[in-house]
């Protein structure tokens with residue numbers, strides 16, 4: 280069997296053994312196909328069954344999350360934690376609270392996390408979790424009761440040296456706080472390295488909140504510089520208005536670009552003069568409101584219902600920071616027709632496989648999620664280091680390390696692509712660079 284046949288076989292078995300898990304299939308398909316030249320050069324990965332092992336999670340935990348809403352009614356949600364790979368460190372990855380969450384989505388995210396975490400060069404394995412709980416419209420007390428119930432079960436499976444969850448969609452500082460409070464009570468110990476994205480009063484890291492968005496812009500800026508393009512004065516469209524989008528907007532604006540659009544799951548705003556981020560922070564971080572409310576502060580801006588239209592806005596740089604599959608082939612074609620220069624993925628897998636292919640074929644500078652948004656989890660690993668040291672670093676120290684990490688991820692991905700005959704393709708490069716460290720650790724640790 281040659282490398283191509285081997286990869287084909289692993290994909291075929293994966294689809295057969297995980298029926299209906301389309302998001303997981305897509306993520307695995309992208310990574311495995313990138314690895315054909317790697318297996319060609321190093322048949323040991325085939326001989327030792329590394330690929331069929333790496334696509335099977337080490338452990339999947341699924342549990343009931345019962346809680347009581349404000350009217351006294353009993354509610355039940357599904358809880359998940361997929362502990363995918365611990366070859367290079369404790370499982371690490373966020374928790375997502377969103378009605379769309381199912382096993383396939385958590386597995387795709389956990390699988391991506393293995394390679395992303397490896398790319399950071401820090402010692403963290405891959406995992407992901409969450410629930411189909413919908414935080415939208417829930418009161419603060421309901422959020423607290425849900426988080427406590429979720430942690431009551433999750434606490435049996437995690438620990439600072441075992442598995443370290445963090446935030447993702449629907450999970451920010453407030454939720455991590457409630458979860459940590461419950462964990463501490465159950466363990467009767469101050470083990471704050473068990474979660475990252477914590478508040479600054481109990482072991483959180485400065486710059487963690489900003490890290491994914493800032494890291495994305497550091498990565499894109501590095502990619503632009505390497506191609507002799509200046510970020511200054513570029514028109515940028517960013518989808519989403521959560522943590523990633525807000526801090527990508529902040530950094531891009533600071534570096535002289537003009538961000539003209541942001542969105543949420545209901546629609547998008549367009550502000551020709553450039554988004555006023557203080558307003559967005561007030562709406563999203565303080566009031567927990569909808570992006571539409573931006574018009575109350577800036578009547579000149581335009582609001583459009585629905586999310587897809589955001590990609591019809593002419594821009595030099597597109598930063599999808601909302602969710603998976605938000606850029607399909609149609610949107611990619613419009614972006615390309617509108618002469619987009621670069622696309623940087625802040626969300627996880629925001630471009631479909633067809634959209635990715637179009638960007639690469641049309642020579643658009645494309646920064647894939649697992650490289651470009653790795654700044655968040657990298658800074659989580661820095662938070663773990665600080666917790667172990669029982670110390671905290673300054674904002675500048677953490678931000679400086681983040682900058683270096685993003686630069687290294689860019690060049691490691693670029694060089695891996697070159698070495699394996701796919702020069703300029705950062706999708707392939709990131710997959711290969713992330714894979715090699717994990718695969719070699721697995722080889723050394725035996726079957």
Ligand code: GLU
Pocket residue numbers: 371372373374443444445446447448475627652653655656657659
């Ligand atoms: N949810 C983020 C991600 O997709 C961060 C995970 C973490 O900090 O552990 O990488």
